Amino acid sequence: MKGVDHLAHERNKTEFDVDAMKIVWAGSRHAFELSDRMARLVASDPAFQKDGRIRLGRKELFKNTLRKAAHAWKRILELHLTEEEAGWLRNFVDEPSFTDLHWGMFVPAIKGQGTDEQQQKWLPLAYKMQIIGSYAQTELGHGSNVQGLETTATFDPETDEFVIHSPTLTSSKWWPGGLGKVSTHAIVYARLITNGQEHGVHGFIVQLRSLDDHMPIPGITIGDIGMKFGNGAYNTMDNGVLTFDHIRIPRNQMLMRVLQVTREGKCVKSNVPRQLIYGTMVFVRQTIVADASTALARAVCIATRYSAVRRQFGSQDGGMETQVIDYKTQQSRLFPLLASAYAFRFVGEWLKWLYTDVTQRLQANDFSILPEAHACTAGLKSLTTTATADAIEECRKLCGGHGYLCASGLPELFAVYVPACTYEGDNVVLLLQVARFLMKTVSQLGSGKKPVGTTAYLGRVQDLLQCCCDVQTAEDWLKPSVVLEAFEARSARMCVARAQNLSKFENPEDGFAELSADLVEASVAHCQLIVVSKFIDKLQQDIPGKGVNRQLQNLCYIYALNLLHKYLGDFLSTGCITPKQASLANDQLRSLYSQIRPNAIALVDAFNYTDHYLGSVLGRYDGNVYPKLYEEAWKDPLNDSVVPDGYHEYIHPMLKQQLRNARL
């Protein structure tokens, strides 16, 4: 039975159609209905409950994750769920596990880098989970520098096999998820050596454990790398260590879409570019951008609902105190995060479209768009994960002291989320890749090569270097063309300035290293422009539902104008806008916060998160925070007994000692 809705007065203020917004957030009616059904399925199944997870020791925690993964698989089979439904179900189970790497990286690596025969052999086994795979690229000594990996795969023409070997301690595979205790197979990245010659790093399918008794294959040493940051959190995952002592695999277990090794050990290049070996990373980076909006929306939902429940100060004549969400400082910290959640949602949607487009072009042997796809996935992965990790911490602070309690859900969300800034490419390393792409684009402008896609604006660089923002009133900041031009001009001017500085160096690589911190700033400006422009594109679509477009417009301008405020130094120093125009942007921002305020609760309701998925007493849908927080405290194991364990050993003697001393 539903109880009292403590947030009903907030919901009554809503000025738009929340159900229509739910569909916009989900991406389509189909996606909404499917995700809603899967969320409810998981929430109503006691086997998926999450209470007390953070209090479990590592072994219990891990076993519990195995149990949930097995139960999820059982339900997927029983209910004949499609691949899409199964993906949603796993998502709502909300616990990192080996299945993420199996479905998220092992399967895509075979699909992207395997030949047709390899796909025919390995994919059915993987789809039926008759084998469980992981993605073993990173080593103890090298992660970012993939070309620096040390594991070797030496072709033996006598037996038609590769010999996989870990020649040094630093060549031990280190970090791969699912590897430590579960995976039976892995895509292992190793330096290919044939006829005494090196041919760079390639992927190999290697069996790690027996399919009968799960023991490691002789010559393989394998285990978990140990506890990670936070309670619960990413400790449900068995990130692993793995070494090979001359392990032999058949030749046809090298993923050969990019390069084939013949029976004689000859290397034959296909027409596919070498960078496709990195293709799985491009795929996963794209999914990480979509996941960023999900995690950010979760934190924002908790902080927004709680900010409407929480009251401090301001009561007059014994009346109600002020809801903390009504403080302008709270709004200026919270609403840009709400806007970012929507912004990242839409840029994630666009990136998915771009990825699908690239995949189709690659199949038709059109590789022209690969550099753009790499730059966009790398840059947006970096931008959105950094912003989301920072935002979760900000949401914790927005919830005051109670945000620090595990019952708020925020500490675990933070701990589970922050590694996204590192895995799938360290965020700074990825921005440096974007910078290379931008500098290359700028350097080619002189030769008449017209930039396309997200760098098309650089083709108008002369205009952008001269343009003057024509904002005269705060309302002028609500014109898409004005906002877009300000962001384009800032990014173009930063890119050109960096390119000019680079040209002063005799050796471009020395210049790149010396100026790398400045270059990263240009990459951030470029990526922020992409997010702003994709949000503006979204507004041009025909979006049904009363008041929905209006709310999205407000969020879009909050996202853009808050960035303008935060990075004012860039905008002013590149001369895109004047201090007076910046001040008008700030006036507009305050006005937008006031317009969002009555809709804030409905805008987070539109995420359609169940209380199970949110896992937060502060973010409960009904806003019934205090009784539930009080109830939750008593569940702590310390409260199992009134007098704690250890009292007789440590507290009692101390008290007696003090009593004796006092008497002396």
Ligand SMILES: CCCCCCCC/C=C\CCCC(=O)SCCNC(=O)CCNC(=O)[C@H](O)C(C)(C)COP(=O)(O)OP(=O)(O)OC[C@H]1O[C@@H](n2cnc3c(N)ncnc32)[C@H](O)[C@@H]1OP(=O)(O)O
């Ligand atoms: C639906 C399910 C979802 C599941 C999600 C599961 C999530 C589970 C959670 C965690 C999993 C985490 C898994 C991992 O972390 S796996 C390991 C990831 N590792 C990395 O990301 C390493 C980062 N390093 C690199 O990517 C590269 O080494 C590098 C930084 C790009 C440098 O490489 P290299 O030295 O070879 O390259 P250059 O700089 O010399 O560049 C050469 C040219 O190649 C282009 N390039 C580089 N990368 C790519 C790419 N990915 N795609 C296309 N092109 C690429 C580069 O731009 C250069 O081009 P140019 O034209 O300038 O020559």
Ligand SMILES: Cc1cc2nc3c(=O)[nH]c(=O)nc-3n(C[C@H](O)[C@H](O)[C@H](O)COP(=O)(O)OP(=O)(O)OC[C@H]3O[C@@H](n4cnc5c(N)ncnc54)[C@H](O)[C@@H]3O)c2cc1C
């Ligand atoms: C939770 C988690 C799960 C993971 N799962 C997997 C997995 O399933 N499979 C897998 O193969 N790997 C996995 N990894 C490994 C992950 O991909 C790497 O840790 C990541 O790519 C970063 O590489 P690194 O650890 O070598 O960092 P480093 O490169 O050593 O970074 C250390 C510091 O050096 C800086 N730095 C490095 N190079 C440069 C440069 N050229 N210029 C400027 N600064 C630089 C970085 O910015 C960073 O500040 C996982 C990691 C984590 C944390």
